[in-house]
Amino acid sequence: MTRIETTTMAPDRRWLTKQYLVLLTITGVAAIAVGILHVILVLTLDEADRGNLGVLIWGITGAVALAMWLIAVPIVILWHKNLEYVVEPERIVIRKGILTRIQQNIPFSMVTDFRLHRSLYARALGIGSIQVQTAGQGVTGSGYEGKLAGLEDWADLHEDLRGRIRGTASPTDDADLNDILDEIREIRRVLETSR
DSSP states (O other): OOOSSSSSEOOTTHHHHHHHHHHHHHHHHHHHHHHHHHHHHHHHOOHHHHHOOOHHHHHHHHHHHHHHHHHHHHHHHHHHHHHHEEEEEEEEEEEOOOOSOOEEEGGGGGEEEEEEEOHHHHHOOOOOOOEEEHHHHHHTTOOOOOOOEEEEHHHHHHHHHHHHHHHHSSSOHHHHHHHHHHHHHHHHHHHHHTO
């Protein structure tokens, strides 16, 4: 990937497919759990107590699954539509949100590293995510400040971003390094004599 001063991108459409696969997985796991519960109840209850147990259990499960899909699909579509990443010379900007718009600015001077993340579905779909790690690690407690999700060209972007943080490191001359080393030696000497 050639180094471009400002790059604007959005998640690939396959990110939507990944979200649908996650919803489908949740629906499948719930159906299996309800199926196991249904078998257990059928085996433990008398025939008179069973009544319309299967219809009730599967009706509730179907209604919950339908409600989940009716709520989640529009939210995922709107989130995808409003998600945008901008890599500027000095920072990464993440714009997101549905009802409220959030603009997250992450200066390269605060970035400590980038972590590649590819879930099972992301690998199968050929997309990946880059998590931006900073010195403060953000307020989310997740270990990263921001996430560029659903990227098709994630490997090249990762290399470009790593090059940008290497380029923002402040140059230090040998005299500064020697001063730092002398200071560390003095601290060590003081600590050893104080024992």
